[in-house]
Amino acid sequence: MKKIISIVLVMAMVLAFAACGKKEEPAANIANPVTEYSSLEEINAVVASNMVGPGVMGVSDESFCVIDTDPKIAQYKFSVNGHEYCYRASAALDDISGVYVDDSTLFAVLAEGAEANIATDSYYGARWYTIDCQYCLTTESKDLTAEQFSAIAEELKDLALPLSLANLPANSELIGSYEDSFSQRAVLEITAIDGSDKVRAVVVWGSSAFERDTWTMTCGFSEDGLFSYSDGLHERITCAESGEETVETLEENQIGFFNYDAEAKTLSWTGAADEDCQPCVFVQLEVAVSE
Secondary structure, three states: OHHHHHHHHHHHOEOOOOOOOEEEOOHHHOOOOEEEEOOHHHHHHHHOOOOOOOOOOOEEEEEEEEEOOOOOEEEEEEEEOOEEEEEEEEOOOOOOOOEEEOOEOOEEEEEOOEEEEOOOOOEEEEEEEOOOOEEEEEEEOOOOOHHHHHHHHHHHHHHOOOOOHHHOOOHHHHOEEEEEOOOOOEEEEEEEOOOOOOEEEEEEEEEEOOEEEEEEEEEEEOOOOEEEEEEEEEEEEEEOOOOOEEEEEEEEEEEEEEEEEOOOOEEEOOOOOOHHHOOOEEEEOOOOOOO
C-alpha cells in the first residue's frame, strides 16, 4: 500500500487550490481560542496526535498552537528555504485545512488513507488519515514546485504513525449489520469471504421506494489502521412497478476507507468516493439472543 500511496502522491497530491473564490483562513482569524505552546510534544499530548517535523535542513520560524474547536486542532507552522507551511492534526472528520474554495469539498480521495486537493495558482495541500487522526499540510508559494511540496508531504505522512493499532480488532470481528446514525438512510452489512482474511462490506442507500444505490467492497485493516478497500463497485438498482429490477453500474474499482473507532465501535465512511456518503457513521446493531 505504501508504494501505491507514494506513486499517487508524487503525481497528484500537490496540485494547487482552484483560483476562483479561494481564500485561506489563518488560525489567528478563527473565532475559537488559540493556545500557544513551545513544542510538538506539547500539542501532540493535547490533541492525541503524532505529528513529527520534517527532517530536512533549514527548518526555521517554528510555532506551535492548539485551536480550541471540538475536537481540538493541533497546528505546527514552519518554514523551509523561505516557504512557510501549515501542518495540522485533529480527530475531526471534517476538513481542518482552514482553506476554502467556493464552499466546495477541498480534498478528494487518491489512495487508501491518502487524499489531495485539485489545484492551481501556487496553493498546495495534502491530507491523510490514520486510525487516530486526520493530518493536513498546506502552503502558498509562487516559487515552490510540486515536487518540493510532495517530498515534504510524503515525509510527514510516513512519520505520522498511528498510535492505537493495538486496539484494532481482527477483520472478522467486524462481521455483522450496521445502520448509519448520521443520515439514518444507509445500512452496512459485513460478511466473511471464504478463503480470505478480508471481509465483504455492502452499503445500501435507499434513495426512494423504487431506487437504491449499493457499494460492494473487499475490506481489511491497513498498516495505517484504516478499514480500507480498492475494489469498490457502485451500482444503482431501479425497481419498476411490475417488480422487475434494473441494475446499472455507475463506477468500478473505487478506492476508499472506513475509520474504525475502537472506543465507540463505529465505522465512519470518511473515505467514501461519493460526497453524499462521507458523513456516514455506521453503528453495529445488537443481535438479539434467544433464551
